[in-house]
Amino acid sequence: MIHFRPLTLRMTAILLGLATPMAAFAEDEHFLTEGTAANGYDVVAYHTVGAPTPGDAAYTADYQGVTWSFASAENRDMFAADPAKYAPAYGGWCSAGASKGKKVPTLPEFFAIVDGQLYLNSSEKAHKDLFLKDTATVIDKGESNWKRIYATEADKL
Template sequence: MTAQRQERNGSGAGAGFRPGIALIGLLAGLSSFAALAGFPTAAGAQTTERVIVNRYTGLAIEGYDPVAYFADARAELGRPNFEASQAGAVWRFRNESNRASFVAHPEIYGPQFGGYDPIDLARGVTYAGNPRFWLIVKQRLYLFGREQNRDAFAADPARLLRAAEARWPALEQGLAR
């Protein structure tokens, strides 16, 4: 590269400001600031609790209404004015009726295995389920970490549930109380 091109590209000896490096540094600094300030980041879900809770908001299943999966057959975000505390988590609901149903029967409406992916439980690991990947099987809600896991579970739920249920007690003992 000629001296003139090096100077124009900023790659010559003594090159000063490098925009690419500066951008990476800025993003790293913002990410650290966001974590320290308590803003949600991609690592918001804890996987050491019996019920998966966002560590920044305290919300179970990222604020989705667990009753809506049954009543509306879809994942719907709950509202802050319809909340209930259960199992160390804050649950949100779309309306008072859904909140009342959950409070009366959390074992029915809450996600099974505390919201952990049953496919991963069957493999012996705890992995947080995603409230957008879900199935209701035998009137129970299951959350999955990946779409592929949901599809595999739908193909053979009985076998995979047996495997997850067999491993769950030991895995649950290792989770925080």
């Protein structure tokens, strides 16, 4: 017969209570598609190949409470060694949207790498007419807004 001590039960209850908000926080901070960050695309490949490359469920890593997919074990290992280097700005939400204080879902083909940082956008218009037209301003406003909106649900903005 297994006996649980009252302190053990209380600690278990506290830890379980903390786990749910942490998972919800990860979903608010990151744009997820079917539970995977970056639309399931390999964020390392944006840097090494220069193009959106679908990830493979066989090669995943966990970072900041979410799952990231990669096209190869090598890319997964590169990410694991320095995830902050490869993770997209604004949790993978649209950079142009973040500059306006919004969280807008992204599409993998609208991306740019600026000073080693991956930025994703939601549409050709957001990418070309906003992000590429005035990159520095979009990034500056996005950084400023992100501090305020990162933990807020997208539909609450």
